[in-house]
Amino acid sequence: MPFATDLGRVLCIITGASKGFGRAVAKAMARLVKPGSLLVLVARSGDDLRALQAELSESDAGKAGIKVEVVVADVGQTDGLESIIRTSKEGFSENIDHVILVNNAASLGDVSRYTKSFTDMAEVDSYLSLNVSSSLCLTARVLQAFPQHPGCRCTVINISSLCALQPFRSWVLYCTGKAAREMMFRVLAEEEPNLRVLNYSPGPLDTAMQVEARSKTADPSTKRSFSDMFAQGQLLTCEASCAKLMKVLLEDRYTSGAHIDVYDV
Numbered sequence: 001m002p003f004a005t006d007l008g009r010v011l012c013i014i015t016g017a018s019k020g021f022g023r024a025v026a027k028a029m030a031r032l033v034k035p036g037s038l039l040v041l042v043a044r045s046g047d048d049l050r051a052l053q054a055e056l057s058e059s060d061a062g063k064a065g066i067k068v069e070v071v072v073a074d075v076g077q078t079d080g081l082e083s084i085i086r087t088s089k090e091g092f093s094e095n096i097d098h099v100i101l102v103n104n105a106a107s108l109g110d111v112s113r114y115t116k117s118f119t120d121m122a123e124v125d126s127y128l129s130l131n132v133s134s135s136l137c138l139t140a141r142v143l144q145a146f147p148q149h150p151g152c153r154c155t156v157i158n159i160s161s162l163c164a165l166q167p168f169r170s171w172v173l174y175c176t177g178k179a180a181r182e183m184m185f186r187v188l189a190e191e192e193p194n195l196r197v198l199n200y201s202p203g204p205l206d207t208a209m210q211v212e213a214r215s216k217t218a219d220p221s222t223k224r225s226f227s228d229m230f231a232q233g234q235l236l237t238c239e240a241s242c243a244k245l246m247k248v249l250l251e252d253r254y255t256s257g258a259h260i261d262v263y264d265v
């Protein structure tokens with residue numbers, strides 16, 4: 001059977017769309033959805049989101065009737081999640097045939113210290129709240145707000161990492177968060193066979209998070225491997241990695257709940 005060339009008439013919610021990989025996902029989605037679709041872009045940086053909204057509205061996609069809404073919110077706060085659902089519901093129309101949630105927003109956490117320094121429970125809770133709890137609670141809220149029904153499919157994407165599978169010294173918060181988040185979506189895939197759930201690992205990306213990784217990592221060998229990847233031109237552009245994600249979504253052949261790495265596509 002030939003693969004689809006578009007993702008349908010979608011409601012697509014993307015967290016962390018102000019920069020980096022999330023921004024690239026928003027631009028790629030806009031090209032692959034049908035007129036009448038709604039993109040809901042979420043982050044804390046309102047100016048960056050509005051600039052992207054304007055760019056998309058002036059693009060061919062915008063002219064073809066794709067709507068873009070901006071939610072300036074901290075996804076680590078309950079009122080942020082409420083705003084996302086409110087805006088998505090206001091823009092939702094009966095013609096939407098595909099709900100897509102991209103759980104992309106994340107933080108690296110403090111990588112300048114080793115595990116034995118994390119004695120402060122409030123600090124760890126705050127990290128896990130943003131990087132684990134918020135994506136579980138947002139996903140649950142989206143699934144409740146837009147119940148599945150015949151004629152409308154639903155895809156939930158978790159932007160994962162090699163760190164969900166492999167430990168890196170001085171990256172205890174990030175590795176723990178990514179591992180927990182990935183398991184959460186694997187459980188969801190088991191529970192909801194009609195959902196499509198994807199854990200996508202985008203590879204080493206040339207973003208602000210990488211700058212933080214190679215400048216702040218405490219462990220010398222981990223730090224060196226990030227600096228070497230940068231120096232040797234091994235970082236991927238967000239656009240290149242995003243194109244692989246879109247290929248996986250259009251082909252729609254993955255096992256729900258699977259971990260798909262950019263280098264496997």
Ligand SMILES: NC(=O)c1ccc[n+]([C@@H]2O[C@H](COP(=O)([O-])OP(=O)(O)OC[C@H]3O[C@@H](n4cnc5c(N)ncnc54)[C@H](OP(=O)(O)O)[C@@H]3O)[C@@H](O)[C@H]2O)c1
Pocket residue numbers: 015016017018019020021022042043044045046073074075076103104105106107130159160161162201202203204205206207208209210
């Ligand atoms: N970069 C890599 O090499 C790499 C590798 C593997 C996986 N990943 C994963 O890929 C995803 C994107 O990473 P990236 O490199 O593009 O990161 P990035 O450049 O740091 O961008 C992170 C995005 O998340 C948003 N964000 C952070 N905290 C937020 C909050 N509390 N509320 C709402 N939005 C928030 C940021 O927007 P605001 O600051 O405007 O809120 C920004 O749009 C992440 O899940 C990351 O773990 C990255």
